[in-house]
Amino acid sequence: MSNGPVFRFAPSPNGRLHLGHAYSACLNQHLAAQVGGTLLVRIEDIDIGRARPHFIQAIFDDLDWLGVTYARGSLRQSDRFDAYAQALTQLRGMGFVYPCWATRAEIRNHIIDQPGGLAAWPRDPDGGYVYPNLYKRLSDWERRALMWENRDYAWRIDIDALQAVAEDKNGGPIFFTACDALNMETEIETRVDARPFGDIVIARKDIPTSYHLSVVLDDAYQNVSHVVRGQDLLAATHIHRLLQIVLGLPAPVYTHHPLLRAIEGRRLSKTAGDNSFRALELAEITAGDIRRHLPPPLGDGHYEDFLV
């Protein structure tokens, strides 16, 4: 493994890439080149229900079309379930992970029944309802009885306990380091507090991981030194830093780039079919045109012509 800086572009293969991915991939390539680093492509396909083989091939085809070069031999997260399961066992051994049988509907109905209902209920940094701690304080006996029923469940982390254990292990407050995409020399230290998320899902009954767990394990496994990704994942970095500490993993430096917005201000999304590379190719827009008009430091930022 190289000792130089390592960057990664880590798409999930559940749709065609769009213009926002082009920005992320090109920015990773640009910043890696600036510091003489390597760029890896990692396929984040833990969501086996949604990942599709033809989307994986399309990711590589689209990156080639765009002219993004990366190191050979891409890691697929679906090949790493054993490693994730091992880390889950390690986390469970720390005593702050518990099984939760609540369905989405059960959580929602529980919140609706509280004073003020959904409108008054706290939201997490991603806008979701904070988990109302159902199934958190069960006795061993109650848990065993529920396990026997063989229903689906998720493993949740008691977030207050995770924060406390991580700070204890760290010997005080925890920070993550973020760099500006325009000037990698500028480093900002942000104090980590993941508690506003509430008790997050860290794995599921049939999938021994979640985005949060696999991303920290793989960044460490692949010696990633620089995580360059969209601003939508900035809040999640607080969770990632805590997991890195309790699992004894190194901390990369982060850059969270702005998201490209569709004209009406909504985020680009794969499922909405926004500006997929295929649509851009059909409209005879070239990879050069795209690169010229992506936001700085890559281009002039006039990408609005590509938004349909």
Ligand code: GLU
């Ligand atoms: N797989 C995630 C996505 O496609 C990105 C993960 C990351 O960069 O940390 O949104």
